[in-house]
Amino acid sequence: MGWWLRLCWCLLVVIMLEGGHADGGEVTYDGRSLIINGQRQVLLSGSIHYPRSTPQMWPSLIAKAKEGGLDVIQTYVFWNLHEPNPGQYVFSGNYDLVQFIKEIQKQGLYVSLRIGPFIESEWNYGGFPFWLHDVPGIVYRSDNEPFKFYMQNFTTKIVNLMKSEGLYASQGGPIILSQIENEYQNVEPAFHEKGPPYVLWAANMAVGLQTGVPWVMCKQQDAPDPVINACNGLRCGETFAGPNSPNKPSLWTENWTSNYQVYGKGPIMRSAEDIAFHVALFIARNGSFVNYYMYHGGTNFGRTSSSYVIAAYYDQAPLDEYGLKRQPKWGHLKELHAAIKLCSTTLLQGTQTKFPLGTQQEAIVFEENTGGCAAFLINNDTHNNAIVQFRNISFQLLPKSISILPDCKIVAFNTATVKKKFNNRIMTPVQTFDLANSWKEFNDVVVNFGDTSLKSNRLPEQTSTTKDKSDYLWYTLR
Numbered sequence: 001m002g003w004w005l006r007l008c009w010c011l012l013v014v015i016m017l018e019g020g021h022a023d024g025g026e027v028t029y030d031g032r033s034l035i036i037n038g039q040r041q042v043l044l045s046g047s048i049h050y051p052r053s054t055p056q057m058w059p060s061l062i063a064k065a066k067e068g069g070l071d072v073i074q075t076y077v078f079w080n081l082h083e084p085n086p087g088q089y090v091f092s093g094n095y096d097l098v099q100f101i102k103e104i105q106k107q108g109l110y111v112s113l114r115i116g117p118f119i120e121s122e123w124n125y126g127g128f129p130f131w132l133h134d135v136p137g138i139v140y141r142s143d144n145e146p147f148k149f150y151m152q153n154f155t156t157k158i159v160n161l162m163k164s165e166g167l168y169a170s171q172g173g174p175i176i177l178s179q180i181e182n183e184y185q186n187v188e189p190a191f192h193e194k195g196p197p198y199v200l201w202a203a204n205m206a207v208g209l210q211t212g213v214p215w216v217m218c219k220q221q222d223a224p225d226p227v228i229n230a231c232n233g234l235r236c237g238e239t240f241a242g243p244n245s246p247n248k249p250s251l252w253t254e255n256w257t258s259n260y261q262v263y264g265k266g267p268i269m270r271s272a273e274d275i276a277f278h279v280a281l282f283i284a285r286n287g288s289f290v291n292y293y294m295y296h297g298g299t300n301f302g303r304t305s306s307s308y309v310i311a312a313y314y315d316q317a318p319l320d321e322y323g324l325k326r327q328p329k330w331g332h333l334k335e336l337h338a339a340i341k342l343c344s345t346t347l348l349q350g351t352q353t354k355f356p357l358g359t360q361q362e363a364i365v366f367e368e369n370t371g372g373c374a375a376f377l378i379n380n381d382t383h384n385n386a387i388v389q390f391r392n393i394s395f396q397l398l399p400k401s402i403s404i405l406p407d408c409k410i411v412a413f414n415t416a417t418v419k420k421k422f423n424n425r426i427m428t429p430v431q432t433f434d435l436a437n438s439w440k441e442f443n444d445v446v447v448n449f450g451d452t453s454l455k456s457n458r459l460p461e462q463t464s465t466t467k468d469k470s471d472y473l474w475y476t477l478r
């Protein structure tokens with residue numbers, strides 16, 4: 001790619017970001033994309049969860065995300081960290097959501113805020129505070145009055161906090177998108193007739209909070225208007241049934257860059273080529289927002305991870321557990337993002353046509369009245385190169401690849417051509433626990449059966465008994 005192309009791309013991004021923060025217009029959408037300050041946008045986003053790193057790390061993580069070509073940082077909000085007891089709130093240290101968002105704003109990026117408040121996220125209890133369990137008559141994530149009371153209470157608390165800090169884009173802040181619930185359709189059938197009214201209630205409750213930015217429900221094909229149904233998955237360009245209204249854009253809220261790892265299993269690898277192929281395909285098929293889940297996974301500190309999930313979260317993401325660039329993934333995606341940005345005006349303003357170039361090859365072309373033209377040449381053959389003719393030029397397409405032509409003539413990027421080299425993380429031990437005196441020993445006193453503090457004539461349920469203060473419940477029986 002010529003130096004002038006790179007320069008143009010930089011200018012485009014700068015103008016877009018400055019425009020995005022200049023005044024506080026509402027964020028809206030149409031069938032093509034989100035609309036920020038009257039402009040359609042192709043947005044590249046990455047998940048970074050603030051409690052999975054430290055405030056000292058946030059500035060450099062965000063800077064590396066920006067350098068990697070992202071426009072948006074997406075995070076969940078972690079209810080059980082923020083409200084450890086009903087009505088008692090914590091927003092300091094690693095839990096300083098406001099500071100995290102302000103740091104993103106400072107670096108000129110947008111925020112997608114996924115409030116949930118059920119978040120799953122391989123997080124202890126899916127983000128629910130344990131005290132919720134003891135609310136009389138509660139049924140989680142259902143058309144149930146006690147649950148709805150606490151869900152609305154926390155969601156309102158977060159929205160009010162964001163508003164009081166002026167953080168919504170409608171106020172001139174960086175938040176352009178919010179999420180209510182999380183992959184609910186996966187479990188909805190279990191709630192029978194209580195599921196659909198809950199979905200409707202959750203959507204209305206969220207919209208009623210008047211944030212001035214759109215809400216999404218991910219993996220909820222019937223998300224009620226005006227909430228946007230978004231896709232989560234590995235291959236949303238192939239699997240997403242699309243928005244449930246022609247007036248809603250096609251958004252991908254979770255594209256797994258790897259997957260979380262559980263004890264006893266190896267890391268889940270997903271190649272840079274495979275991720276790039278599916279992002280390019282989703283964009284070619286009218287997608288206008290793609291989020292990497294995770295861009296930086298980080299660390300599950302303490303007892304915050306859900307069962308079986310190890311402390312290192314998505315270590316295989318573009319930024320590894322420690323925030324180091326993982327090559328070639330980070331660099332390959334950066335080049336992909338630059339190529340997509342070169343096409344973005346044409347993608348957003350042009351009309352789409354598609355036609356076969358062979359049995360397993362296809363062209364998707366966007367053309368503007370002004371002459372702008374961008375093309376995606378897809379080779380879906382996993383094993384063979386393909387030679388195709390496109391606009392009287394011959395192109396060789398690598399197996400299972402997409403070539404991006406921002407001017408319909410020259411290939412700016414091919415998803416299977418990885419130029420960056422693999423890098424290695426070098427670990428230096430700073431302390432080894434090989435001396436007996438480094439270890440401490442604790443003796444548990446084995447109490448007499450007659451002296452136990454809690455007696456029951458049946459086996460107690462573990463979490464009801466420990467209140468989640470510990471993973472251990474030691475019991476004796478006869």
Ligand SMILES: *[C@@H]1O[C@H](CO)[C@@H](O)[C@H](O)[C@H]1NC(C)=O
Pocket residue numbers: 086087152153156157
């Ligand atoms: C949340 O509930 C508490 C009582 O538990 C109440 O004091 C508070 O005002 C409620 N907040 C909102 C935003 O509804």
Ligand SMILES: *[C@@H]1O[C@H](CO)[C@@H](O)[C@H](O)[C@H]1NC(C)=O
Pocket residue numbers: 242285286351352
């Ligand atoms: C993309 O949008 C165009 C309208 O601009 C529509 O004709 C086409 O069917 C859409 N393609 C997909 C894959 O949704």
Ligand SMILES: *[C@@H]1O[C@H](CO)[C@@H](O)[C@H](O)[C@H]1NC(C)=O
Pocket residue numbers: 238281378380
């Ligand atoms: C590629 O081929 C597979 C297997 O036939 C199919 O499932 C998938 O949808 C195809 N993808 C594209 C982009 O054509």
Ligand SMILES: *[C@@H]1O[C@H](CO)[C@@H](O)[C@H](O)[C@H]1NC(C)=O
Pocket residue numbers: 391392
């Ligand atoms: C391709 O070439 C044919 C004949 O060689 C010509 O008729 C046609 O206009 C050309 N198409 C383009 C897009 O240049």
Ligand SMILES: CC(=O)N[C@H]1CO[C@H](CO)[C@@H](O)[C@@H]1O
Pocket residue numbers: 233234256259
């Ligand atoms: C919810 C969901 O679809 N999860 C999928 C994530 O990706 C893994 C790995 O491909 C699948 O096994 C899961 O089903």
